[in-house]
Amino acid sequence: MTKRLVRAAAVQVKPIETSVKKTILQAVRLARRAAEKNADIICFPEHWLPEKQIPTPVNPLPELQSLAEEYGVAIVGGAFYEKVKGQTRLSSPIIGRDGRLIGRQFKVHLFRSERKHAKPGNTYNIFNLDGYKIGILVCYDVDFPEPSRIYALKGAELVLCPSRIVKPGISPWQQYVTVRCLENRMPIVAPNVYAPPWFNGQSMIISLREDPRTRISHPRIASISRKGEGIVFEEIDLSLHNRLRKERFADRRPGTYN
Numbered sequence: 035m036t037k038r039l040v041r042a043a044a045v046q047v048k049p050i051e052t053s054v055k056k057t058i059l060q061a062v063r064l065a066r067r068a069a070e071k072n073a074d075i076i077c078f079p080e081h082w083l084p085e086k087q088i089p090t091p092v093n094p095l096p097e098l099q100s101l102a103e104e105y106g107v108a109i110v111g112g113a114f115y116e117k118v119k120g121q122t123r124l125s126s127p128i129i130g131r132d133g134r135l136i137g138r139q140f141k142v143h144l145f146r147s148e149r150k151h152a153k154p155g156n157t158y159n160i161f162n163l164d165g166y167k168i169g170i171l172v173c174y175d176v177d178f179p180e181p182s183r184i185y186a187l188k189g190a191e192l193v194l195c196p197s198r199i200v201k202p203g204i205s206p207w208q209q210y211v212t213v214r215c216l217e218n219r220m221p222i223v224a225p226n227v228y229a230p231p232w233f234n235g236q237s238m239i240i241s242l243r244e245d246p247r248t249r250i251s252h253p254r255i256a257s258i259s260r261k262g263e264g265i266v267f268e269e270i271d272l273s274l275h276n277r278l279r280k281e282r283f284a285d286r287r288p289g290t291y292n
């Protein structure tokens with residue numbers, strides 16, 4: 035089977051609380067580094083912009099679109115408060131390689147205080163990027179098994195999970211992401227924000243490797259272990275995951291799941 039490789043990058047950003055503009059510039063510098071190392075798709079974390087004012091007074095999209103067009107790289111802009119059609123949402127914008135805004139995924143499961151500021155989304159959208167399909171799970175969305183299964187059944191080949199996970203929640207979060215990858219045979223790119231002392235990053239990309247002898251699939255985890263801003267890369271074979279998913283889903287018995 036011919037490999038279909040996608041080089042993914044999870045960008046770990048630190049919000050600069052005193053300046054939205056400086057935060058955007060620093061985030062773009064990190065993303066530029068990822069683009070220069072031949073990333074095909076770059077994903078930012080959730081809540082990577084300072085939130086003294088909601089929604090943010092400075093729109094990061096023009097800078098991200100310019101970068102996408104310059105390097106021919108797809109960008110998932112993480113998730114941040116954005117006013118769309120008069121409603122404040124926790125919005126994850128998807129930008130194509132030509133710099134065009136393809137669409138937005140709105141966070142469906144708002145977490146605690148987010149419910150005071152934003153209206154939840156109600157749909158799980160599939161976005162086409164140069165021959166492969168992606169879905170977005172914004173942070174808390176990954177805690178529920180249904181959204182990732184919906185994406186798998188809709189034909190998504192890669193899931194992006196922009197997150198803001200507090201330090202004591204890192205271990206459960208890693209387990210959630212790993213299980214979603216295993217149960218759906220779906221690679222997941224999961225950047226986390228870095229904002230000490232409560233948020234210490236540990237962004238990761240989870241994919242699968244298959245033992246050629248036993249044909250058992252095992253998680254393959256690439257992550258940022260050091261403190262600070264940074265980037266984690268992983269070259270993902272979509273064809274492998276598509277085959278594994280097809281084989282596993284052939285054994286499903288939906289008629290028994292009611």
